[in-house]
Every structure is written in C-alpha cells, then in structure tokens.
Amino acid sequence: MRWEMHPASALVEDRGAMASWDRLNGQATRQVFMDTNAISLALKHFGCGRERLLIGKCHEEIFCMAVLVKSGLMRWATFQPSQLPLGAFLLCPESSFEHVIASLMRYLSPGVITLSFTQIDPFFVARPPDRETVRVSDHVETGWIEIPDDFEDYWRSRSKNLKKSLRSQENKLAAANVVSRMCSVQAPEDMPSAVARFGDLESAGWKGKAGTAVHAGNAQGRFYTDLMVAEALNGNAVVHEYWFDDRLAASNICLVRDKSLVVLKTAYNESLDHFSPAFLLRRDQIRLACDSGEFNRIEFYGRKRDWHTRWTEKFRTLYHVTAYRNAALRRAAGLVRMLG
Structure with a gap:
C-alpha cells in the first residue's frame, strides 16, 4: 500500500481525481451523496480550505480514497458536515479496513495522534474489531424500508x-x-x-x-x-x-x-x-x-425515532472508528471519557 495526499480541491479541479473517486464509489457505496458532485459541493459550502484528499494505491490500483481534515492538534478526521449522511471515505469492498487504518496511520505519522473515520455504514464497510490502538463505537441506529x-x-x-x-x-x-x-x-x-x-x-x-x-x-x-x-x-x-x-x-x-x-x-x-x-x-x-x-427501498440515514418503527422493523447501526498512535493514548482517551 502507498498513499498520496492532495488538496481536496482536486475533486473539483482535477478530472482524473474526480473520475477515480466516482469509479471507486461505483464499487464502494453507489450512493449519489458520495459522488464527487455532492462531496465537492459540500467542500464549497462547508469546507474550511484545509481539507486533504488521500488516495491509497496497491500495484497502482486505487483501493481507498478519503477527504480528511485536521480536527485539532495532530488529530485528523474524515470530512463530515452534517448534510452528508456518511463521512467522505470510500473503500474497495475487497480491501481490509483494518489494514487501511494501520497503513494510513503510518503514512500520516509522526504528525498524527488520532485518526477518526465518522459515520460509516456497515452495508458498505464491515465493522472492524476493537484493538489496543483502535476504538470502534456506535453512532446511531438508522432504518430503511424494503418495499x-x-x-x-x-x-x-x-x-x-x-x-x-x-x-x-x-x-x-x-x-x-x-x-x-x-x-x-x-x-x-x-x-x-x-x-x-x-x-x-x-x-x-x-x-x-x-x-x-x-x-x-x-x-x-x-x-x-x-x-x-x-x-x-x-x-x-x-x-x-x-x-x-x-x-x-x-x-x-x-x-x-x-x-x-x-x-x-x-x-x-x-x-x-x-x-x-x-x-x-x-x-x-x-x-x-x-x-x-x-x-424499492427507502433509506432514512437519520437517528432512529419512534415514528420510524411505525414504518419498518429494519435497522442497522452506523459506527465511528478512532485510531490512536499507541495503546497508551487510547487508554488515556478512555479515562477522559469516563471522567468527563
């Protein structure tokens, strides 16, 4: 695995990057709100200008693309305005999320202590296990209707x-x-x-x-x-x-x-x-x-409410992943959550 970093404006200005993103989305989620059109408009209206496009390649084949932004000192997270149901992260279905997390952390080091992937849909990316340096947490239950x-x-x-x-x-x-x-x-x-x-x-x-x-x-x-x-x-x-x-x-x-x-x-x-x-x-x-x-399917992508249960019995849990530079940092973060 190797990584490239570009300004996220590449998703507006670089036709090659735009085509690569949409091609990968065709494999990853196929959701309209994850196309370059939606992501670039979200960057235009809600971005801060510091977002970066990360491209992961293996044997010159793109397997992962993500828009990341620094959320604090040495903290990176997927670009996630509330208007996007999922974080700006695409992964080829055959790729291992665990391996991607570890590889991307190595690439960003030493300038990273945490890397967060927000609002991931288990329909598209299987939920990885917790590890010493990786915390996986529930975000919300969300419903859909099979018609x-x-x-x-x-x-x-x-x-x-x-x-x-x-x-x-x-x-x-x-x-x-x-x-x-x-x-x-x-x-x-x-x-x-x-x-x-x-x-x-x-x-x-x-x-x-x-x-x-x-x-x-x-x-x-x-x-x-x-x-x-x-x-x-x-x-x-x-x-x-x-x-x-x-x-x-x-x-x-x-x-x-x-x-x-x-x-x-x-x-x-x-x-x-x-x-x-x-x-x-x-x-x-x-x-x-x-x-x-x-x-033949209606997706809500919002937090499960009582009214959702009147229309469907089908729900799944979106999740977050936070990777830490080392196990001590993860333990310290857990202690802060307990005390806070």
Whole structure:
C-alpha cells in the first residue's frame, strides 16, 4: 500500500481525481451523496480550505480514497458536515479496513495522534474489531424500508394504530373540504423553488427558532439547491411534496439511484401537525414506489425515532472508528471519557 495526499480541491479541479473517486464509489457505496458532485459541493459550502484528499494505491490500483481534515492538534478526521449522511471515505469492498487504518496511520505519522473515520455504514464497510490502538463505537441506529411490489401487502403489515390514525386524518381533511395530494418535483429548473419551499416550512418551525433551518439565504439552502439542480440533470433527484389544497403541508428532499431512495431532509408545516402531513406523505411515497416501481427501498440515514418503527422493523447501526498512535493514548482517551 502507498498513499498520496492532495488538496481536496482536486475533486473539483482535477478530472482524473474526480473520475477515480466516482469509479471507486461505483464499487464502494453507489450512493449519489458520495459522488464527487455532492462531496465537492459540500467542500464549497462547508469546507474550511484545509481539507486533504488521500488516495491509497496497491500495484497502482486505487483501493481507498478519503477527504480528511485536521480536527485539532495532530488529530485528523474524515470530512463530515452534517448534510452528508456518511463521512467522505470510500473503500474497495475487497480491501481490509483494518489494514487501511494501520497503513494510513503510518503514512500520516509522526504528525498524527488520532485518526477518526465518522459515520460509516456497515452495508458498505464491515465493522472492524476493537484493538489496543483502535476504538470502534456506535453512532446511531438508522432504518430503511424494503418495499414490496404490492402496496396492500405492505399496508397489511403495518399496525392497526397507524392505519386508524391516517384514516382519521383523511376523514378530518374531507370534513373540512380539503383536497390532499402528493406531487413529485424532478425537473432541474423547478428545484430551486422546491428547496425554497422546503426552507420556508423548516424555517417556520422549531428549527427556525433554533437557527438550524434550511433557507435560501444560508449555506445549507445554497448547498441543497446546487445539489438538487445538478442531480436532477442526472435524473437522481426528487422532492416529494404533500399539499392541502394550495398549502404545502410536508416535503422530503431525496436522492435516488439503483431504485434506492435516500431521504436527505424532511419538513412539515407544524401548524398542521394535527393532520399528520408527514405521515400521509410517507404513506403515499411508499404507495408511489409500489405502483410505479421507481424505487424499492427507502433509506432514512437519520437517528432512529419512534415514528420510524411505525414504518419498518429494519435497522442497522452506523459506527465511528478512532485510531490512536499507541495503546497508551487510547487508554488515556478512555479515562477522559469516563471522567468527563
């Protein structure tokens, strides 16, 4: 194994590096949010300029690529803005993660005391064991839905409470003469307004009060707009919206590839919470998948919540890996965690 280090701007400026990243992602995750387009946009909007692209080669074949950034004195970590579900790390499926960790630590030495790989999906990189110098820790449980061919088959598997609740919401909407509908926004020219509408929903709720909402004027809004326009041109983006008459009630920002739909962001009109618009949207999203065959899997990539369990029984645990220069440093870090 040998390593090369380049400025992470290579993923924007170097066509060879861009092609290599996308080729490796085609083997590693195939997720749209791990393509160079998404990673480069994340670097543009959330990067600090000190990120580095690490390329691992064996017999001139690339087996690993990662965007790393110094997170402190002699501490390195994968580039991980919250808008990316996984850390910017790609590994060829045939490669050993344990060997990569050890090799990369040697390459970065002596200028490294810890190296962290954040939010790794065990679907793509098998979880390695703890070692004297390697700590593996749970991040979050995350869920997904396997969608059958027939919606009624899926719906029969759901709880009576869920079905009764949604029937009740629809009856209330009908009594109020409100027409509800789901629509799919897929055209590139329609994405900026769809993201802006999403931002209006999120900004009007608790995230707006907390200052963490997407809106057209902040970095998050610009990132999602750029991403969704670019991926709509590739046929990989959709915004599912749920409307009550001419009032937007809920919205999902999604990426799709290989019949797998990844829900990046969810928002709903909190003043309409008594009608459960987010649940009505999720049900109709699943019905669309069954009827159209456009996708057969929905990935959430968010922390498991009670509402997830109403839609699926399938969960897995994303994990972090932290490698230490030596066992004494790992023990000291463990002691700090215990005392802190």
